[in-house]
Amino acid sequence: MGTEAGSSDFFELVWQVVRLIPRSRVTSYGAVANYLGMKRSARMVGYAMNASHDDPTIPAHRVVNRNGLLTGKHHFGKPDQMEKLLKAEGIKVKEDKIVNFEKYFWDPAVELKL
DNA sequence: TATTTGACATACC
DNA sequence: AGGTATGCCAAAT
Numbered sequence: 001m002g003t004e005a006g007s008s009d010f011f012e013l014v015w016q017v018v019r020l021i022p023r024s025r026v027t028s029y030g031a032v033a034n035y036l037g038m039k040r041s042a043r044m045v046g047y048a049m050n051a052s053h054d055d056p057t058i059p060a061h062r063v064v065n066r067n068g069l070l071t072g073k074h075h076f077g078k079p080d081q082m083e084k085l086l087k088a089e090g091i092k093v094k095e096d097k098i099v100n101f102e103k104y105f106w107d108p109a110v111e112l113k114l
Numbered sequence: 115t116a117t118t119t120g121a122c123a124t125a126c127c
Numbered sequence: 128a129g130g131t132a133t134g135c136c137a138a139a140t
Binding site: 046050060064071 | 121123
């Protein structure tokens with residue numbers, strides 16, 4: 001096998017959780033980080049998302065910041081792409097922010113509670 | 115090996 | 128209400 005580092009386990013771990021996000025649901029970077037036991041590494045979750053381009057099966061549009069704000073929309077092909085995807089799932093977005101965020105919020109630490 | 119970066123979060127002004 | 132500052136921690140350079 002090549003010496004390629006492949007994807008660090010950390011990224012894959014984040015991706016796995018994000019992949020488990022049900023449709024019409026959203027979560028926050030901190031929630032995922034918290035579930036992984038790295039509550040202080042919320043930034044790393046976003047970082048992992050940036051690398052998610054290697055895996056299109058990751059619904060990165062379902063991951064937003066704690067305010068339900070589409071902070072990462074600029075990282076999609078088009079800034080409107082993220083909003084579009086969320087709206088396609090029945091999630092309303094107002095001013096780049098998810099409406100009723102708490103209602104759509106999906107916390108892995110609760111839903112996947114071990 | 116050291117420095118910079120960053121799709122966050124929290125605190126402060 | 129909105130901008131600035133700091134902490135956090137791993138990846139990228």
